[in-house]
Amino acid sequence: MLPSLYNASERQSFISSMTLSIPPDQHLKIVDFATVNIREPKTLKFLIKNNSGLSTTFDLKFEKYEPSRYHDEVAAEKKAKETKANQYTKEPTKVQFSKSTKFNSFKNKSKEKLPPLLTDAHENQNKFSTKEGETFTATKKLETSQKFYLGNNQGIAFVCEPRKGQLAGYGEQLITVTMYNDICGRFEDILVSCVKGLKPYKIPVRCKVKGSPLNIVPNQLGINYKSDPLILSLGTVPIKGSLSRKIKLFNSGPKPISLFWKIFNYASLANRNDDIFKVTFVPTSMASISEDEKPDIFDLKFQALEPQESISAFEIQPKSAIISGKSEFSFLVTFYSEEETLHQAIALAHPAIEGAGEDAKLGEIGFLLQARTLKPFLHVDKVQRADGAYYLSFDAYAIGGPTGHKEISLTNITTSPLSFSLTIESGPFIITGFKNSAALSLQDYEGGSVADAVENLKLKKSSSNMPLVDKHVLSPEDNLLLNIKLIKPNSNDIEIWPEVARSSIKGRLAIKFSNNEQQFISLEARLYRPKIVLASSQCDEFKNLTEQDFGVVNTQYTKKLTIFMLNVSPVDAKWEIKYMQFPKKITTKLKTMTKKEKEDASITDDPDVFIFSITEGCIFGPTVPLKVTPTGPALPLATNPDDKIPVAIHILFKPKLALLYKSMFRVWVKGGPDIDFVLKGLGSFEEHHDA
Structure with missing residues (x-):
């Protein structure tokens, strides 16, 4: 008699684990994934074995954390839609063009030039052959599956592959169970195995997910x-x-x-x-309990x-x-x-x-x-002086001289971008332009305080007349090139420009950062006037009203005296020797007068007895100092072509009568301090006073 198809004793299947520690004749009691990390899928495998000779079917389901959809279901739905669409859609007739037309030839050429597109299909056709490539492909596939199955919005999903199918007589089917998760906690479920001809077999499933979503x-x-x-x-x-x-x-x-x-x-x-x-x-x-029942x-x-x-x-x-x-x-x-x-x-x-x-x-x-x-700080491309300040110095000459334009570079050497504004707090200075190293080019600017200054001072309008912007921003290692101009004071205004060889006007450039911190750069205008110094064989430099004595000279002869005129300033000096009336003091009692006063009271002031070899000219400075002259009151030898030689002035004394002559002369210097000096000599009729 043939066995009944529904006889459980003759048609028997059981599920056994692949683990070697479990004997093959035991049923699978539990599917335990143990502890896993969040977002890391884990896979277990077990066997379904048919111990009878009759074929049957199986179906595996989870009671709680079943995926909402499976890949095979989505593929089947997609195929069904495509089949249905093909039944009611008639393919349009394609228009065939001649291959000899210019249109088709251009079209074919353009298609050949298109580069190939790399898509997911490329990875399926040209699979990676290296171990790293295979790992990448498996990881990518696993991530795609996890995103798909966790669409159930439960944070965890158990998937069996295959989940249903045909089981031949005495056949086996390897089942892979994968757990996908994106939430932490303890989870329990029931895996229900439905085999045709047998009662449903339930297997507990549990896992613990650690980590954080x-x-x-x-x-x-x-x-x-x-x-x-x-x-x-x-x-x-x-x-x-x-x-x-x-x-x-x-x-x-x-x-x-x-x-x-x-x-x-x-x-x-x-x-x-x-x-x-x-x-x-x-x-x-393992603590033992002692006699007093306390653990040790x-x-x-x-x-x-x-x-x-x-x-x-x-x-x-x-x-x-x-x-x-x-x-x-x-x-x-x-x-x-x-x-x-x-x-x-x-x-x-x-x-x-x-x-x-x-x-x-x-x-x-x-x-x-x-x-x-x-602390915000900008590096200045100047040498720091002894007082710890940075100086930008300008030279101004009473006559001619430099234009008064200077550049200063401010560099951000910190590791932070710096935002700041620039202001000239005092002094005859204006900012005429700037250039940021990060900027591409300068632009012309018309209007604002700079344009007003340009108009008032009648400066040349150009791209260097840039705006005084409210803020500058320098990134680390960037620099700002700043153009500053000195407004030259009027040399005739002795209150601003004193009548001395060198004076100065101070100013200050303020750098105010966005956090209200400030950095200052000192501005200095060095004002130069031409300064002439007179020297002779007796002294290196005349003091004011210094007397040059010719001694006693016979009226029939002359005596020569040489003085040297030096320009100790960088300003070119235009000079002229002029006669000045010798000052006479009010007559006092003879007994109270000094020897010099008695002499000055008896002199003859006649400038004609003093004859100058040259009375006017221009000396370019600074000249070579007279003290380097190797032999007495002679002109110094030039050591290089650029040296400027002092001017030698020869003076002849030719007395008219046997009188004491004394006259005062002034060296008038254009734009600079004047020098007064006195020449004196005694005329004689005696022959032994020959020159």
Whole structure:
């Protein structure tokens, strides 16, 4: 008699594990995935074996965490739609063009030039052959499957492959069970095996997922992902400046997550005085109980104690938020400090799944926040003087001289962009132009304070007359080339330009940074007037009203005296010797007069007895000093072609009568101080006073 198809004793199947530790004759009691990390799929395998000679079918389902759809169902639906569409759609007749036409030849050529497109189909046709390539392909396929199966919005899905099929007599079928997850916690389910001819067989399924669905979005600006803890660097900023960065968190799970932030000053954490850990003594399972029923072996459990939130230069906004499932949320980290140092703080996020129990408790997310503050400073391309200040000096000559244009370069040598404005606080100076190293070109400017100054001073209008912009911004290593012009004072105004060889006018360029810090550069206008010095064989330099004595000379002869005129200033001196009437004092009593006063009272002031070889000219300065002359009161020898030689003036004394001659002369210098000197000589009729 043939066995009944529904006789369970004759038609028997059982499920057995592939694990070697389980004997093959035992049924599979439980599918345990143990502990897995979140977003990491895990796979187990087992066998369905038909111990009878009759073929049958099987169908595997999960009671709770079944995927909403399967790949084969989607493929079948797509194929059915395509078949139905093909039944009612008539393919259009294609128009055939002659291959000899210009249109087709151009079309074919353009098609040949198109580069091939690399799509997912390319990876299927040309599979990777290396081990790394195969791993990449498997990982990509696994990620695609996880995104598809977790569309059930339960955070976990169990998938059997194959989940249904035909089982031949005495045949076996290897079943692969994969768990996909994007949420943490403990999960239990029932795998129901429905074999035709047998009662449904239920197998418990359990797993524990650890980790957190809340993760930090990768490739964010300022975050060092390789450090532990993660370092969020806000950068460098001048003191009293502000910085900000965004932190993006992504909730990969289906359930909303609430969190709140706490910030702890790093310096205060290092100086904690309270307890850092809570230590608990827990009896071990191996502890023996003594006579007084007290355990003698304990385990020490350390629980970190979170300190109180401390004041920090960092803030996070919003302080608390709820992040919906499968969504991203941005937090703004801001920084402000008036202290010049490296600022550090710990930012700790406390997340929790809305409505979840203790098994789904999420770990904290922490950042080490860093920001450095510095005192803003621009490097000046000038040598710092002994007083610690930087100077930009201009030379102005009473006659001629340089144009008064100077350039100064300001370079940002810090690691932070600097924003600042420029102002000339005092002095006859104006800013005529600038050029940022980051700018492409200069533009003409008309209007504003610079254009007014150009019009008033009748300066040449050009691209160098640039605007005084409100703000300049220099990135690190960039520089600003600044053009400054000296407005030359009127040399006839002795209040501004004193009648001395050299004077100066001070000014100051103020650099005001965006945080109200200031840096100053001293501006100095060095005002030069021509200065002539007279020298002779007796002295290197005449003092005012110095007398040059010819001695006693016979009226029939002459005597020569040579003086040298030197220009000790860089200004070219135009000079002229003029006669000045010798000053006479009011007559006093003879007994009270000095020897010089008696002499001056008896002189004859006649300039004709003094004959000059030259009385006017121009001396280019500065001249070679007379003291380098190798032999007495002779002209110095030029050491190089650029040396400027002093002017030698020969003076002849030819007395008319046997009288004491004394006359005063003035060297008038255009634009510079004058020099007065006195010439004297005594005429004689005696022959032994021959020259």
